[in-house]
Each structure stands twice: as structure tokens, then as C-alpha cells.
Amino acid sequence: MNYSTIAYNVWRRYKNLSFPLSYTMILTSYGALRLADVMEDGELRADVVKRLTPMLNGEVAKVVGFYGEYVYRWGGHAAAWALLKGYLPGSAADTLIAACEGLNRYQPRCDNGIFCQKTWYDPEKWGLRWIDTVTGVCPFLLWTGLKCGRKDFIDEAAAQMRYHHELLFDPERKLYHQAIDGKRPELTPGYWSRGMGWGLHALADLAADLPKDHPERDYILQAYRDAVDGCLASQDPNGMWHQSMEDYGTYFESSGTSLILYGLGKGIRNGFFAEEKYLAMFRRGLKALTGYVCADGSVHNCCGGCLGPGYNGTPADYQQRCWIPNDTHAFGSTLLALSEAIELQRKGIL
Amino acid sequence: MDLQMDYADLCMAILNKCGTDPKFWPSARMLLNYAIVRLAKIGMSLEKTPLASGKIVNWEELLKKYSERILSGREELPGETVDMMWPFNPGAAWLCARGKAEIADTVTAAADKLIAEGHRNEDGLFDSPAYPGQLSTEILAMTVPFLAWAGKISGEKRYFDEAVKQFSGYAARLYDPVARLWHPGYLPGPATRSQAVRWIRDYMSSDFALPVPGVMTGCWGRGEGYALFALSELIFELPNENEAKEKLIRTRVDMLDGLLAHQDPNGMWHQVLNDWGSYPETSGTAWILYAMGRGIKKGTIDRAKFTPPYLRGLAGMARYLAYDGSIFNGSARCACPGGRGTAVDFALCPWGKNEPHTIAPVLLALQQALQNECAVHLIPALSDVLNQISGE
Numbered sequence A: 001m002n003y004s005t006i007a008y009n010v011w012r013r014y015k016n017l018s019f020p021l022s023y024t025m026i027l028t029s030y031g032a033l034r035l036a037d038v039m040e041d042g043e044l045r046a047d048v049v050k051r052l053t054p055m056l057n058g059e060v061a062k063v064v065g066f067y068g069e070y071v072y073r074w075g076g077h078a079a080a081w082a083l084l085k086g087y088l089p090g091s092a093a094d095t096l097i098a099a100c101e102g103l104n105r106y107q108p109r110c111d112n113g114i115f116c117q118k119t120w121y122d123p124e125k126w127g128l129r130w131i132d133t134v135t136g137v138c139p140f141l142l143w144t145g146l147k148c149g150r151k152d153f154i155d156e157a158a159a160q161m162r163y164h165h166e167l168l169f170d171p172e173r174k175l176y177h178q179a180i181d182g183k184r185p186e187l188t189p190g191y192w193s194r195g196m197g198w199g200l201h202a203l204a205d206l207a208a209d210l211p212k213d214h215p216e217r218d219y220i221l222q223a224y225r226d227a228v229d230g231c232l233a234s235q236d237p238n239g240m241w242h243q244s245m246e247d248y249g250t251y252f253e254s255s256g257t258s259l260i261l262y263g264l265g266k267g268i269r270n271g272f273f274a275e276e277k278y279l280a281m282f283r284r285g286l287k288a289l290t291g292y293v294c295a296d297g298s299v300h301n302c303c304g305g306c307l308g309p310g311y312n313g314t315p316a317d318y319q320q321r322c323w324i325p326n327d328t329h330a331f332g333s334t335l336l337a338l339s340e341a342i343e344l345q346r347k348g349i350l
Numbered sequence B: 001m002d003l004q005m006d007y008a009d010l011c012m013a014i015l016n017k018c019g020t021d022p023k024f025w026p027s028a029r030m031l032l033n034y035a036i037v038r039l040a041k042i043g044m045s046l047e048k049t050p051l052a053s054g055k056i057v058n059w060e061e062l063l064k065k066y067s068e069r070i071l072s073g074r075e076e077l078p079g080e081t082v083d084m085m086w087p088f089n090p091g092a093a094w095l096c097a098r099g100k101a102e103i104a105d106t107v108t109a110a111a112d113k114l115i116a117e118g119h120r121n122e123d124g125l126f127d128s129p130a131y132p133g134q135l136s137t138e139i140l141a142m143t144v145p146f147l148a149w150a151g152k153i154s155g156e157k158r159y160f161d162e163a164v165k166q167f168s169g170y171a172a173r174l175y176d177p178v179a180r181l182w183h184p185g186y187l188p189g190p191a192t193r194s195q196a197v198r199w200i201r202d203y204m205s206s207d208f209a210l211p212v213p214g215v216m217t218g219c220w221g222r223g224e225g226y227a228l229f230a231l232s233e234l235i236f237e238l239p240n241e242n243e244a245k246e247k248l249i250r251t252r253v254d255m256l257d258g259l260l261a262h263q264d265p266n267g268m269w270h271q272v273l274n275d276w277g278s279y280p281e282t283s284g285t286a287w288i289l290y291a292m293g294r295g296i297k298k299g300t301i302d303r304a305k306f307t308p309p310y311l312r313g314l315a316g317m318a319r320y321l322a323y324d325g326s327i328f329n330g331s332a333r334c335a336c337p338g339g340r341g342t343a344v345d346f347a348l349c350p351w352g353k354n355e356p357h358t359i360a361p362v363l364l365a366l367q368q369a370l371q372n373e374c375a376v377h378l379i380p381a382l383s384d385v386l387n388q389i390s391g392e
Helices: A003-015 A023-039 A042-056 A076-084 A091-106 A132-148 A151-168 A193-209 A217-234 A254-269 A276-289 A315-320 A330-346 B007-019 B030-045 B059-071 B090-097 B104-117 B137-154 B157-174 B193-203 B221-237 B245-260 B282-298 B303-318 B343-348 B356-375 B382-388
Strands: A126-130 B185-187 B270-272 B275-280
Touching (some): A003 B382, A023 A042, A076 A091, A076 A132, A091 A132, A126 A151, A132 A151, A132 A193, A151 A193, A151 A217, A193 A217, A217 A276, A254 A276, A254 A330, B059 B090, B090 B137, B104 B137, B104 B157, B137 B157, B157 B185, B157 B245, B221 B270, B221 B282, B245 B303, B282 B303, B282 B356, B303 B356
């Protein structure tokens, strides 16, 4: 199968739509860079780097997202990946180092050091923590730290992953709750598939790139295995994951499915999931995903922006957070899943 | 499944996804028969494989398989929006008209029976026997092409005359010449209990009232599509010397011209054609593209004028056709929404993924595009269309 055709159509569709600058642009840029990597496509890579350059030059005042100030407006983990791989000029390193330092120094934290935002039920109180954070900050810190020799960034990336995993991961279901202290002073009860995807995205990146002698590596690898096992148990027989993963009455959701496939595919490729059941899980998911990506690159069944919706992120709340054709979250996640599929094919695994 | 997609690839993906799934058969209704055998015949006529992947499809085998299925299958299925039974399997009649099935006597006997015994309203128009007086453009789709094929098979003018009479009579009732849109049906007043029960059960209309006899005021995309389908088949089969042909061609030009004003910037037509607040709808769009594509191929509509919106429509429809053959945004449960069929009633009808009544028109639109690309070379490949037309 030639998944590159689908991926290029998705990228073309994304380019032909107009979205406000937000964290999803970072995700899509990273997805496109990964596609350029696996296709060895210098033209595509140059196109993405060109899109990131105004950010790295400090010409973009605001990028929407909770980590807009210290992460996204500087290109986020897409820029960090490009830096790590040598796609950016040397001056970009200074920019990203300054951004990481700003994040570590100024981002509000709870007592244990976990990054947080203001709660919604009490605007004066800091304490909202959510799983989306780990994709926003962990690979950004990790890859910048690796490239620039900044152990403190690497340590912070691993620490944030541990904090969020300890707080939001349900060890019985092996799935992530999305948030705590959002609308209510408690965990959001549902297990949102894109939230799971955010967690797996960061875990896959940390597992792949955290130095082998890093003291947190074993913890990260165990968390990664647990999370993938949770996804395996909650995959619909048709291959998709549902909007609220534990409730098959909720709709099939494509961005969560894609991010889970990215996390899983990257782990298979890096040798963390050698058993056949994981490859079968990836195959099922990929086949199902092609039922939601259309011939012009449009992506259906992607949940719109979502943080503990409704009463407090119950399965019914998530269900009522409708999906949107070609939602801004749809493209990066799909590109990442397809890029992993292409790479697994090239390695003769898929 | 192959992921290099062009018109033929999409046809085969849809066929493999929906055409072979028992749950779509027979609920995809009679028109799917016709769409599949017509696709196979078009494929057989092409010199080389039209699949972007280079894969070979055994079109003869496909035609044989589905011909056998059609000719041995049942013929008594009710319509979508009426309780009228199909007078004959359209795929079977079409096969006979194209010389691919030797059932001429059976076809003409069924056509004779329809003319003699088919339930009619006071104007002689076929209506729903279970709900006398109900007109629906779907009845046109069930009867007019069949009569035209009977005329083609027998060479007898009376079949064509009946088909023309039906179409013209329906147009007088349901076509709005100012808006240049069709209303999908006429309601004669309070329904019989059996009809009401069926609709309430199937379509969850809790307010089944039909207070005033008259046309359904909403202009439903698929309803327009049924009328266009009937007209296109009739035009194609009518002998050139038939006195009605020229007027019918003008009518189709008028209909298609009117529809141009309602095509959205992405190329789609909506569930309620003249209300973009309703969702982009795939089956109506596909029926319109099928008719437009036939007109472009035959040169019976202005190619320079209609080809750009035709291509925009193909690009727009591709937004709803997934790589695995799934189809998004096909309207469901639209027999008589709200018991009245107003624009809002239709707009509130949900759309479904892989809605059975969407499969046939999408297959027909795509195979017509395939023919226009590969047989008569009037349009580019889908990949080129998508490169040229980005949409919003």
C-alpha cells in the first residue's frame, strides 16, 4: 500500500485551508516534517521550515494555546525536531534555548513542579493540569536539550511526563483522564481518545530519544507499555478508537486514533513492541483510519477543541463535543500516523 | 484496497466496501444494480485499465457476476419515499436494452402491466398505491427510465410516449420554473393509517400531520436528483426523431442551469438545495454530477459553461469519499420529514456514513467521470482536478 499518496493529499488539503495560528499548526508542521523525513523530500521540508521561520525570528507575537508564550510562538516541538535533525540554522538554537529557559522559569507550577494553568472554577487559583501539556512541552524540551547539550531541559521533559502520568493515568484501565481541576476540583471522568494520543505522543518521543542512562528512562518505558496496553484493550473491533475510549456509544474519533497509531507505530519501529499483537493493533487501526480520510485529503470525525467539556468531561460530555470535518486537529495527527506506516513499510515490518 | 485514487479506484473501493456488504443489499435498493452493471460495461469499453495503481479489473467477470445476481434476484422492492413497488429491476431492463440480457418479452410485459395497471392520480400520473395521490420524484426514477428502456428494447413508441407524459406531468406539478428547482413530492392530505404508521416508525416523525394538501415546499437534493436521473435516461434512449426530445433536452439544460446558482464554493449541493445552512449532501450532488456528466459527454449541454462547475463538483464530492470506499454526508430518513417536507424538515434530517441510498448515485457520478476522462477525453483525471481545485 502506498500511504504516501494519502499523506500528501492530507498535507495539500491542510495548505488549502486557512486556520488561525495555534498549537495545531505546530503539530501539523511536525507531521509534515516527519513525512518529509520518511519520503526524503527536501522540497516539503523546506516548505515547512519556511513556515516555521517567522516564529524562530520572533516575528509572531502570539500563537493560540496554553503554552503559546514559551513554546508555540517559537515553533514548538516542530522547530525543536527540525533543530535536532539539523534542518535549521545555528541561530535557531539560541532562540529555542531561550524559549525553553522561559518555560522552565516562568510557567506556573504546582508544588511538586508540574506545570499548571488557572482553574476554571476559581479564576484566582492555579491548578488546572491536563494531559495535552505533555505533547506541548516534553518533546520540545527533550529535543532542544539533546541538540544543545542542556541536561536540565531533558530532565524537565522527563519530569513533566512523570508528573502527568502519576496524576492522570488510571492504572486499572491504563488510560489517561484528560484533566484535573478544570471545571471542577476533580479528575475529568472520561478517557478522551485525543488526550490518550497526547500522552502517547510524548511517551513515544521520550522512549525513543531519552538517553539510555537517564534515571527516568525505565519509568517512561513502563508508562509507555502500560499506555499502549490500555489502548489495545479499548480498540474497537473495527480498528478505531472512540471519542471517549471506554464508551463505544461515543463516535469514532480520528485524531485520537491517529495519535495513538503514531505512538504505537514509533514504538514498534524502535523495537519496544515486538509482539505480533501490537502490529496487528496497528494494522487494524490504520485500515480503519483510511475510512475517515477522503480522496482529496479531507479528514472526518475529528473532535474540535476540547478541554473537560460539558459538566466535567464525562463520556456524554465528550460525545456532545461534536466532530468537525477538517478540524484543525485532524491534519498533524493523520500525517504522523501515516508517516509511521510508511516507515514501517520501508523497514519491511508492515 | 489501493490508495492511489482516481475515478475508477474510487468506484472499486466503494463497490468493495458497500457493494459486497449484505447490509447494503438490498437496502441500497434497485439502483445499485444498475450502477454496478453500467460501471462494468464502461470498464469493458476502455482500452486500458483506468486504475491509477495500474491494477487490472476483470470487467467481464464483474458484469457476469452482477448480471446473474440481478437476473435471479427479486423485483418487488418498495421505493425510498413511497410504498410503490419497482415495476422492474432497472439493472435488468438496462442490461436488456444494451443487448446484455435476453429478457425482452419479460421487460415489455412488465411495462405493459405498469401502463395498464399502475396506480395513477386523477391526471394519470403514477402515484403511490398505498397513499393515493402522493407524488414523489422517486416514482419518476422508478418508472420513466424503465419505460424508456422498454421503448428501446421493443422499438415501440408508446412506451416513450408514456414516459414523456409522466415526466411532463410531474414537472407541471413539482418543478418550479422560477426557482428552477424541483419539489420532491406532493402530499394529498391525511395519510392512510398504514402509510402514516410506516413513516412514523421508519422516520420518527412525531408530528405527522399533513394538514394541507400540496407540494412539499423543501427542495431536497436527492429529490432533484431522482428527477434528473429519470430525465437523463429518457433523453439518452429517446430516438432523435421523437418530437419530445428537443424539449426535454432544453428542460435538462434549464434544470442544470438553475442548479449552478446553488452549488457552493466547494462544489457541493446541499441537503436543501437553496439553503446553504443545511449540510452539503453527497447523494444529491452525485445525481446532479451524473446528469451533468452525461450532458457534457453527449454535448447536449454547453461544455464550456458546465465543465468548470462539473469539475468543481467532482473535487467537492471527493471530500466525502474515503479511501476505504466509505461515503460521508448522505442524507437519511427523508421520506417525508416532519410530515410536511419543508426546507427545515429536510435540513433536520440527519446524514449518515455509508447511507444506502447514496451508494448508487456516487457510483454513477464517478463512472460517468471515468467515461468522460478515459473514453472521450473531456476532463482530466481526478488527481489533476484536485490539484487544480483546492476548495475552501
